[in-house]
Amino acid sequence: MAEVVVQGDDLAPAGVGTARMAFAPHLREDLERFEALIEHRPLWQRVSAITIACLVHGTVYFGANHFPSREPRLLQLTAFDHWVPFIPLTAIIYMSAVPLSLVAFMTLKRVIDMRHFLEVFVVTVLVAGVVHWAVPTTYPRELFPLDTAAHPTGWLLELVRRVDTPSSCFPSLHVGLAFSGALALRQVHRRGWWAFLAWAVAIAISTLTTKQHYAADIVGGLVLAFVAVGLVERLNRRFETLASIRKAESRAPELANAAPADTSSS
Structure with missing residues (x-):
């Protein structure tokens, strides 16, 4: 007796094979998109991406720093600001x-992680830039004269003071970038991100010991970091949801045609 080999689709009800064929291209598209997101990028592409991000940072920051919308407002130093010592050596940490x-x-190596980090970086810079430009505040650096001959890193802090005017105090972009960067890594490096968090804390302290920022600026920088990370994650979820809805709507006619007709009678 001859053996009869029957394919799976031959046993399926009419229309199921057609529906499966209709789904297959979309499943393949989703798989290709997923593979693209987890694909690793070579070193030169990562260097190029972060270089562009740094150019955006420099343009936005120094634009707001040197061309504020109004005269920067001088704030009063608090007792805590006076209590923190002036340590020029910490300029290395500050920088x-x-x-x-x-x-x-x-x-980071995967596309999805790199994209998320860059989005957080750019949002942090843009939000800080808008605040620096619209509501500029300044710091009384003249109260803390710098003796470059007495401090090994005095020249570095002097360079900072020459290039960076004191009119971009609140919020501290140094603190914002340091903490937003550390927070952006928490899902990628579940253990290693603590090292970046400790680094961010050191930078926050150095903004006070170099007399570049008020204590309130540090709080503003922390808020900026959490806002930037939260905003990026919220927007990503929203746009992914909208994309899924639109994709489902675009498939509806095709799936309706692929579905088997209901021929049963009551």
Whole structure:
């Protein structure tokens, strides 16, 4: 007796095979999109991406810093601001805010992680830039004269004071970038991100010991970091939901045609 081999689709009800064929291209598209998101990027592409982000940072920050919308307002130093000592040596830590973002970004390899980090970075810079431009505040650096000969890193802090005017105090972008960068890594490096968090704390302290910021600026920087991370995550969820709805709506006619007709009678 001859053996009869029957394919799975031959046993399926009429229309099911057609529906499966209709679904297959979309499943393949979703799979390709997923693979693209988890695909690793070579070093040169990561360097190029973070370089562009740093150019955006420099343009927005120094634009608001040198061309504020109004005369910067001088705030009063609090007792805590006076209590924190002036330590020019910590300028090295203060200047490591951007390197923190660079190092953090270079630890990422997947497209989806890189995109999320860059989105948080850019949102942090843009929000801070708008506030710096619209509501500029200034710091009384003249109360803390710098003797470059007496301090090994005095020249570094002097360079900062020459390039960076004191009119972009609130919120502290150094603190905002440091903490938003650390927070953006928490889902990727569940253990290692604590090292970046400790680095961010050191940067926050250095903004006070270099007399670049008020204590209130640190609080503003922390709020900025959480707002930027939360906003990016919320927008990503919203747009992904909208994309899913629109995709389902676009498939509706095709799926309706692929579905088997109901021929049963009551």
